[in-house]
Amino acid sequence: MNISSPVTDPVTPLGAAPAILAAANLLLPHLERGQRVDTAILRDAMETAFGASDATGAWDWKLAYEAGEVATVLFLRKYGKTLFCKAASPVSRLVSLAKIAGLLPTQTRRSEESQSFQQFSTPLPLGLAALTAAAITPDDLVLEPSAGTGLMAILAQTAGGSLILNEFAETRADLLSSLFPAFPVTRFDAAQIDDHLVPETVPSVVLMNPPFSVLANVEGRMADAALRHVASALARLAPGGRLVTIAGANFSPEAPAWRDAFMRLQDRGRVVFTAAIDGAVFAKHGTSIDTRLTVIDKLPADDPSFFPASKGTAPDVATLLGWIKSQVPPRLPVSLPKVASPMPAAAPKTVRGYLARATASRPAAAPASDPEGVELEYETVDWAPPEGARLSDAIYEEYALQSLRIPGAQPHPTRLVQSAAMASVAPPKPSYRPMLPADIRTRLSDAQLETVIYAGEAHADHLAGAWTVDEHFDNVRAAAEDAAGAVRFRRGFMLGDGTGAGKGRQSAGIILDNWLRGRRKAVWISKSDKLIEDAQRDWSALGMERLLVTPLSRFSQGAKITLSEGILFTTYATLRSDDRGEKVSRVKQIVEWLGTDFDGVIIFDESHAMQNAGGGKGDRGDIAASQQGRAGLRLQHALPDARVVYVSATGATTVHNLAYAQRLGLWGGEDFPFQTRAEFVEAIEAGGVAAMEVLARDLRSLGLYTARSLSYDGVEYELVEHKLTEEQRRIYDAYAAAFAVIHGNLAAAMEAANITGSEGTLNRQAKSAARSAFESTKQRFFGHLLTSMKTPTLIRSIEADLAAGHAAVIQIVSTGEALMERRLAEIPTDEWNDISVDVTPREYVLSGARDKT
Numbered sequence: 096m097n098i099s100s101p102v103t104d105p106v107t108p109l110g111a112a113p114a115i116l117a118a119a120n121l122l123l124p125h126l127e128r129g130q131r132v133d134t135a136i137l138r139d140a141m142e143t144a145f146g147a148s149d150a151t152g153a154w155d156w157k158l159a160y161e162a163g164e165v166a167t168v169l170f171l172r173k174y175g176k177t178l179f180c181k182a183a184s185p186v187s188r189l190v191s192l193a194k195i196a197g198l199l200p201t202q203t204r205r206s207e208e209s210q211s212f213q214q215f216s217t218p219l220p221l222g223l224a225a226l227t228a229a230a231i232t233p234d235d236l237v238l239e240p241s242a243g244t245g246l247m248a249i250l251a252q253t254a255g256g257s258l259i260l261n262e263f264a265e266t267r268a269d270l271l272s273s274l275f276p277a278f279p280v281t282r283f284d285a286a287q288i289d290d291h292l293v294p295e296t297v298p299s300v301v302l303m304n305p306p307f308s309v310l311a312n313v314e315g316r317m318a319d320a321a322l323r324h325v326a327s328a329l330a331r332l333a334p335g336g337r338l339v340t341i342a343g344a345n346f347s348p349e350a351p352a353w354r355d356a357f358m359r360l361q362d363r364g365r366v367v368f369t370a371a372i373d374g375a376v377f378a379k380h381g382t383s384i385d386t387r388l389t390v391i392d393k394l395p396a397d398d399p400s401f402f403p404a405s406k407g408t409a410p411d412v413a414t415l416l417g418w419i420k421s422q423v424p425p426r427l428p429v430s431l432p433k434v435a436s437p438m439p440a441a442a443p444k445t446v447r448g449y450l451a452r453a454t455a456s457r458p459a460a461a462p463a464s465d466p467e468g469v470e471l472e473y474e475t476v477d478w479a480p481p482e483g484a485r486l487s488d489a490i491y492e493e494y495a496l497q498s499l500r501i502p503g504a505q506p507h508p509t510r511l512v513q514s515a516a517m518a519s520v521a522p523p524k525p526s527y528r529p530m531l532p533a534d535i536r537t538r539l540s541d542a543q544l545e546t547v548i549y550a551g552e553a554h555a556d557h558l559a560g561a562w563t564v565d566e567h568f569d570n571v572r573a574a575a576e577d578a579a580g581a582v583r584f585r586r587g588f589m590l591g592d593g594t595g596a597g598k599g600r601q602s603a604g605i606i607l608d609n610w611l612r613g614r615r616k617a618v619w620i621s622k623s624d625k626l627i628e629d630a631q632r633d634w635s636a637l638g639m640e641r642l643l644v645t646p647l648s649r650f651s652q653g654a655k656i657t658l659s660e661g662i663l664f665t666t667y668a669t670l671r672s673d674d675r676g677e678k679v680s681r682v683k684q685i686v687e688w689l690g691t692d693f694d695g696v697i698i699f700d701e702s703h704a705m706q707n708a709g710g711g712k713g714d715r716g717d718i719a720a721s722q723q724g725r726a727g728l729r730l731q732h733a734l735p736d737a738r739v740v741y742v743s744a745t746g747a748t749t750v751h752n753l754a755y756a757q758r759l760g761l762w763g764g765e766d767f768p769f770q771t772r773a774e775f776v777e778a779i780e781a782g783g784v785a786a787m788e789v790l791a792r793d794l795r796s797l798g799l800y801t802a803r804s805l806s807y808d809g810v811e812y813e814l815v816e817h818k819l820t821e822e823q824r825r826i827y828d829a830y831a832a833a834f835a836v837i838h839g840n841l842a843a844a845m846e847a848a849n850i851t852g853s854e855g856t857l858n859r860q861a862k863s864a865a866r867s868a869f870e871s872t873k874q875r876f877f878g879h880l881l882t883s884m885k886t887p888t889l890i891r892s893i894e895a896d897l898a899a900g901h902a903a904v905i906q907i908v909s910t911g912e913a914l915m916e917r918r919l920a921e922i923p924t925d926e927w928n929d930i931s932v933d934v935t936p937r938e939y940v941l942s943g944a945r946d947k948t
Contacts, residue, residue: 112269115158118144119165126170131198132163156202161267163199164216164244168274170195175253185227185416192219193412201379217304217341220412221376221386222247228368228390228419229300229339230426231256238298240285240305240328243267245274247302259298261285286323287555289331290612294468294530299429301328301338319582321346322356323736325391326692329364330613332393335429338364344371344385348402352579359690361396368423371408372415388415392427466532466638468611471544473501473528478521492518494803496545499525504541509595510806511542516788520796527551529608538637539604542803543597546590547604549798553588554738558760568682568729584731585694587739587758589702589794591802598742599633602698605740606662607637614695615660618685620667620727621700624648627664630700634662647685653678656688663688667704671726682726686733694736699727702741705755727755744802759799761790817888830880834873841869 121140125132137159138149144162147153171178182188196219217225225247231237233255242248242260244267252258258278262268263285271280283291285305305324321342329338348357348366357366368390374383385408403422409415478497491512498521529547532538539547561581563574574581592598606617619630627646635641647665650656652672656663663685672681679687689695699705705727731739739758753761762775794800819827837844845865 111154111158111266112273114144114154115162115165115266115270116273118159118162119169122163122166123169126166126195126198127174129194129198132166132200134200137163137200158266160200160202161216161244161270164246165270165274167195167199167219168245168249171249171253172274175249179253185223185420186413189220189223189412189416192223195219196379199379216243217247218376218379219246219250221341221372221388222250224372224388224412224415224419225302225304225339225341226250226254227416228388228423229302229337230423231300235300236298237300237302238288238296238328238331239302240288240324241303242271242280243304245271247304248275251300251302256300259292259296261288261292284555285327286320287327288324289327292331293470294611294613296331297333298331299333299336301332301336301340303328303338304341319356322353322692326360329360329391329393332364333429334393335427336393337426338391338393340389340391342387342389344387344408346387346389347371347405349405356692357402358399359692360391361399362690363395364391364393365396366390366402367392368403368419369405370415370418371405372412373408373410375410376412388419390423392424394427466534466611468530469533470528471501471531471535471548473499473544473548475499475524491515491804491806493806494518494542496541497521498523499545499548501536501541501544503536504539504544505536507540507542507596510808511596511803512806512808513801513803514788514791516792517795517802520792522549522795522798522801523552525549525552525798527555529604530611531604531608532611532638535604535637539600540597543601543604546592546601546801547608549801550588550590550605550738550740551608553586553799556586557583558586558758562735564732564735568686568732569725571732582735584735584758585738586760586799587741587756589741589743589756589759589800591744591791591800593744593802593804595805596803597633598700598744599629600636602700602740602742603630603633603637603639605738606634606696606698607639609696609738610639616658616689616693617662617696617698618689618730619644619662619664619698619700620670621664622667622704624664624666624669626700630662630664647681650684652681652684654684656684658688667723667726670730671722682729682733685730689734689737691733692736693734694738696738696740697730697734698740698742699755700742702727702743702755703745724755728757731755731757744804759794815888815892817885819884823884827880827884830877834876837869841866 118140121143122132122137125136141154141159141162142148145153149155149159178191179188182191229237229251231251231254235256236259237248237251237256238259238261239248239251240261242262245260248258248260248271252275258275259281260271260275260278261281261283262271263282265282268280268282281291285303303324305321321340325338325340325342328340332338346353347369348354349369360366366389369387371385371387374385377384377386406418406422409418475498492515494511494513525548527548529544529551531547535544561574561576561578561583562571563578563580564571564582590598590601592601602619606619609617621627621630624646627644631641631644634644643660644662644664645658647656647663647669652675665681665685670681670685674680674683686693705724706721731737741756741758753759791800791802795802845862
């Protein structure tokens with residue numbers, strides 16, 4: 096199990112790998128002679144290679160033990176094939192490998208880093224057991240996500256497999272590059288290996304010994320660390336491939352705490368073998384913890400609740416090899432994917448046809464119908480305000496990328512601005528590189544690509560602290576790091592752009608990045624079911640099949656969602672539907688489809704619809720939490736590893752309205768100074784509008800928030816008056832008289848409708864609701880009526896502007912749209928450069944010959 100901190104540990108000298116390799120070469124002759132390497136020989140080799148003793152701090156005993164492991168790799172690279180040929184059976188190979196491992200000293204001295212990050216390399220005998228269970232052939236491509244010093248990798252190479260090696264610790268990764276120069280070595284967080292590897296990298300075998308309870312960039316113990324590593328590696332594995340993992344003995348489908356997690360894993364791959372191993376096997380490597388070897392074949396289980404019976408705890412590797420021989424089934428057929436054609440076939444016309452093609456003989460990483468994904472290239476830059484410059488007195492400043500440059504990216508079609516406070520700081524330099532189609536620069540502007548980058552950067556980390564969530568997903572409580580059921584919440588991102596910046600297109604870009612990394616399920620929540628058309632438009636604008644955006648309304652409440660992959664679109668009103676008898680709530684229905692270990696994207700579009708999620712105070716006293724806000728929080732609580740994006744141009748009008756945005760880390764942990772939401776609200780309210788502005792600025796400086804708006808610099812408004820005709824006056828008066836009659840008889844209508852209370856009298860609350868519904872309908876009706884009356888004058892104004900060679904931007908709503916579209920159709924097409932439809936209320940952007948906007 097191999098992991099290190101993201102920065103070089105102060106104990107580990109920079110560039111230590113060459114010296115460790117030199118010490119290993121000094122130790123190799125001892126192994127070749129079968130001579131035991133004691134601590135004196137090991138010390139001499141290290142002092143010779145480093146030119147100093149350990150007392151100077153030039154090296155420590157962790158590095159010395161690694162030199163011994165590297166010497167073992169060098170020995171097997173030289174003699175391994177001969178050894179395997181002479182010792183054909185696993186048991187005879189075990190005898191030879193045990194002798195080699197016995198020549199090295201026991202690793203009795205541990206460094207703080209090795210203890211904290213659980214850097215216990217796989218013992219050779221146990222590595223042989225994993226190799227035997229994997230049944231590697233020369234046709235296999237073998238991934239080791241936490242390759243350490245290469246003890247398992249050399250066994251896989253000796254068996255004939257090609258290698259894909261990954262190691263997060265810098266020194267160990269440098270060693271692997273020297274030991275295996277013919278194979279790629281990456282340096283990603285193995286818990287998210289599927290996120291980082293390019294789509295073409297699809298192994299047929301995974302060998303892994305992940306950290307049991309630590310994660311990169313996360314302090315403290317994480318009970319589900321091994322599960323995260325296994326789930327990510329399994330997602331990357333080719334269909335029919337085999338995954339063999341060594342984990343803690345309690346990481347078992349037989350353990351009640353892990354049974355549900357393994358049942359979810361069996362939706363993708365079936366457990367075919369599991370057995371614990373006595374801790375004595377790890378004794379030479381400095382620990383006595385019991386471990387477990389588990390074999391998973393990537394074929395969905397017929398019955399996810401069924402697991403093979405374990406024979407218990409093997410006292411030694413020889414016993415374990417016997418169990419493997421008798422119980423592990425033969426490998427399934429597997430075919431590695433071919434590189435996708437640059438010109439994919441046309442997408443099917445229906446969801447059924449798309450899914451049928453997408454799931455037929457297709458690797459999980461890159462379906463043939465999807466565009467080929469490549470990592471977006473960009474460079475980071477140091478930002479500082481221009482010398483001698485200062486912010487203007489204006490409320491807004493012109494927007495431009497500050498901390499990065501994206502070669503080939505186009506500027507946004509319309510000038511953007513941001514608040515002066517947010518312009519005074521720059522977001523941090525990112526390191527995350529989205530996986531997007533090669534032509535993405537023609538589909539998204541530089542400002543929109545920046546959002547995709549920073550959303551991915553935010554999602555790469557988790558908020559500080561561990562938490563437990565109750566069974567109803569309502570209550571979240573702080574918990575110890577190693578508490579049963581404790582979870583960490585993945586950090587979220589907030590997009591606060593205004594109209595015209597393309598929030599929908601950016602949301603689709605974030606989903607597409609994750610889609611091309613194999614996360615083929617996402618949830619898109621918005622205010623109206625009509626907005627699914629906008630979501631489908633934005634998704635297809637990036638080259639994807641629009642029908643993959645599927646409404647939740649196709650599945651009745653309580654029914655199982657049968658989509659194998661796709662973007663589930665729903666509304667906040669639908670999301671708040673609670674349990675109804677045997678029908679589970681909509682939140683639980685979605686969670687059952689995604690699985691509680693879901694790590695894909697949830698877009699909370701128009702997220703201000705969840706305002707007042709935590710309740711608050713109004714002019715008339717306490718205000719109860721909104722149902723929509725509570726439903727949104729439940730979904731976030733139930734899916735702690737989801738990549739949450741809040742999208743709202745008005746999300747921070749009042750501090751109470753930010754109660755739903757728990758993934759920004761504004762309270763409750765070490766990321767922000769407020770322990771509770773109440774403390775946060777009290778502090779921000781005391782600061783007023785200025786505090787909200789500072790909050791937005793600070794979130795931007797952390798890379799968690801961006802908010803751009805269209806620039807109206809140079810925009811002029813002309814008031815166009817429409818004079819009502821006599822016919823229009825007659826129409827308006829007739830409708831007004833009709834509504835007056837209804838209004839005058841509303842009380843009688845309510846009595847006729849039996850709007851009564853428990854005692855048979857008119858219920859005051861019911862009367863108020865009925866009157867409110869009537870007034871709302873009346874206002875909407877007359878609004879539409881007046882809009883339709885003004886439309887002819889608007890059309891004449893447009894035609895006059897076009898005749899003068901000017902472009903025109905017109906906003907219309909509701910009833911006027913149909914008439915407007917008919918009149919636009921009458922205009923000769925050669926007079927227009929472009930007609931595009933944007934958000935509701937729709938904007939028709941009509942460009943004349945003189946204006947290429």
